[in-house]
Amino acid sequence: xxxxxxxxxxxxxxxxxxxxxxxxxxxxxxxxxxxxxxxxxxxxxxxxxxxxxxxxxxxxxxxxxxxxxxxxxxxxxxxxxxxxxxxxxxxxxxxxxxxxxxxxxxxxxxxxx
Amino acid sequence: xxxxxxxxxxxxxxxxxxxxxxxxxxxxxxxxxxxxxxxxxxxxxxxxxxxxxxxxxxxxxxxxxxxxxxxxxxxxxxxxxxxxxxxxxxxxxxxxxxxxxxxxxxxxxxxxxx
Numbered sequence: 001x002x003x004x005x006x007x008x009x010x011x012x013x014x015x016x017x018x019x020x021x022x023x024x025x026x027x028x029x030x031x032x033x034x035x036x037x038x039x040x041x042x043x044x045x046x047x048x049x050x051x052x053x054x055x056x057x058x059x060x061x062x063x064x065x066x067x068x069x070x071x072x073x074x075x076x077x078x079x080x081x082x083x084x085x086x087x088x089x090x091x092x093x094x095x096x097x098x099x100x101x102x103x104x105x106x107x108x109x110x111x112x113x
Numbered sequence: 114x115x116x117x118x119x120x121x122x123x124x125x126x127x128x129x130x131x132x133x134x135x136x137x138x139x140x141x142x143x144x145x146x147x148x149x150x151x152x153x154x155x156x157x158x159x160x161x162x163x164x165x166x167x168x169x170x171x172x173x174x175x176x177x178x179x180x181x182x183x184x185x186x187x188x189x190x191x192x193x194x195x196x197x198x199x200x201x202x203x204x205x206x207x208x209x210x211x212x213x214x215x216x217x218x219x220x221x222x223x224x225x226x227x
Contacts, residue, residue, distance in 0.1 A: 035215075043202065045216070101159050104149075104158070105156050106155055106156040107155075107156045
């Protein structure tokens with residue numbers, strides 16, 4: 001059974017550009033969540049999608065957005081990149097009910113220069 | 114709101130030593146509790162979980178017991194190996210409402226020396 005797949009693994013962008021990250025969940029999982037990991041702030045929740053609907057959103061500016069497709073694949077977009085957006089972006093998938101565990105991908109390492 | 118506090122370390126142990134990483138939480142409801150592990154350059158892997166009070170999660174020699182009275186979920190292992198070197202995260206997921214997100218502690222870096 002394939003795990004959570006995130007593409008690309010590494011990305012270098014320039015300030016002011018925009019970026020799109022992709023996440024393919026485990027087959028059968030309908031929930032996809034995104035987290036930002038930085039040395040200073042740790043793991044912070046960005047948003048969660050279930051059956052193409054955003055159910056929860058973290059405390060991030062509107063430059064961070066996401067969507068989920070009918071096949072449960074998800075993308076997140078960051079516009080007008082800032083140096084502080086450099087981070088490891090992790091995607092997690094689950095069945096989407098309250099007590100089910102989340103399985104994480106390997107992450108996309110975004111560096112903004 | 115929900116929060117997780119864990120000892121930040123770093124923790125350095127010799128092989129076969131006993132490991133404890135403390136984790137306490139604050140939550141409005143009755144959360145599920147998790148320990149995740151992150152190896153260098155990797156994403157997070159679920160290590161163990163507990164969904165209600167007095168549950169004990171265990172996996173690969175690691176154990177943690179859900180203590181509601183002390184709001185704690187401490188991670189323990191009787192004899193660590195070099196391969197256990199990683200960052201360990203305690204996390205919770207609330208049981209109520211529509212809150213499906215994980216709230217994480219800051220992580221504890223464990224280094225095990227041969």
